[in-house]
Amino acid sequence: MQRSISLALAVALAVPVAARQSAPQAPPVFRAGADVVEVDVVVHDKTGRFVTDLKPEDFEVHDEGKTQKIDFFYVVGTGASPAGAAAATSAATAPTSPSPAATVRPRPPRVFVVVFDDEHLSAAGFKRTQAAALNLFSKQFQPGDIGGVLADGRMINNRLTSDAKELQKAVQSLNPNLKKQTRRFDQLSWPRMSEIEAVRIQLNSDRMVYDEVIQRACTDEPTLCPNAEVAVRGKASQLTDDMRVSSNLTIQALGALFNGLERMDGRKTVLLMSEGFLAEES
Secondary structure, eight states: OOOOOOOOOOOOOSOOHHHHHHSOOOOOOOOOOOOOOOOOOOOBOTTSOBOOOOOGGGOOEEETTEEEOOSOOOOOOSSOOOTTOOOOOOTTSOTTSOOOOOOOOOOOOOEEEEEEOGGGOOHHHHHHHHHHHHHIIIIIOOTTOEEEEEETTEEGGGSOBSOHHHHHHHHHTOOOOHHHHHHHHHHHSSSOOOHHHHHHHHTTOOHHHHHHHHHHHHHHOGGGGGGHHHHHHHHHHHHHHHHHHHHHHHHHHHHHHHHHHTTSOSOEEEEEEOSOOOOTTO
C-alpha cells in the first residue's frame, strides 16, 4: 500500500515589520492524507473453486510490516450484490481524528479483453484460440460485464461493449494472419533454422548453435555446403530483423491497450492468445 502526504504551508507576503514583531508567528500546519490503494485477491479452495463467502476479517494486509485496516471490500463476481461490503475504519486516519464511517463501494464491472497475437499465431493455433474466445463470450460472459476483442493491433469496432452478441460476431469475423505462415515457411527453407537459433547466432554469437545449423544445412543440401556459412549468417540476420518487427508490433499493441484500460476502475482481465514470441531485444 502506498500513501501520499500533502503539506499545507501558509506564507505571508509584504507584512509590515511592526506587525511581524507584535504578533507571534504561528507554526506551519502539516495536514496528512492517504490514498486508497486497491488490491486484487483471487482465493480458491483446495478443489480449485473460487471462494465467495469471505469477509474483511478473513484477510490481513501488511504495509512495511505493519498491519493495516481495510477501507473497502467487495467481491468481483457474476452480477451478485457485493458480498461482505461492510468495511473497517480507515487505517490512514490520524490518531486524533475520529474514525470515518464505513463506506460501501458499488461493484465495478468485470472487464475482459481478448488479444489475438496475429503475428505469432499459426492457422491451427488461431482456430483453437478463436474457439476459446467464443466460449468465453457465449458461456462465461455475464450481464454487466464489459468485453473487447483486439486483433491486428486494433480494437474491433473501436470500443469495449457489454453486448455479448457483438463480441461473438467480432471473434467470428477474424482470420489468421498470413505473415505468420510466411515466416514459418522462411524458417523451413534452406538453410533451416528457428527464430531462437537465429537470435543465438546473430545476437549472442553462439558458436555451438552456428555450427549445428551449418551441419544441418550441409546434410540437407550437400551441393550447397560450400555456401552454408554465408547463407546461415544472412538468414540469421533476416530472421532476427523480422522477429524484432513482429515482437514490437505485439508489445506496442499491448502497451496501448494497458494505457486505455488504466482509466477504468476495477479488475481488468487481458487474455493474450499467442504461441509465444521472442522479446529479448524489445
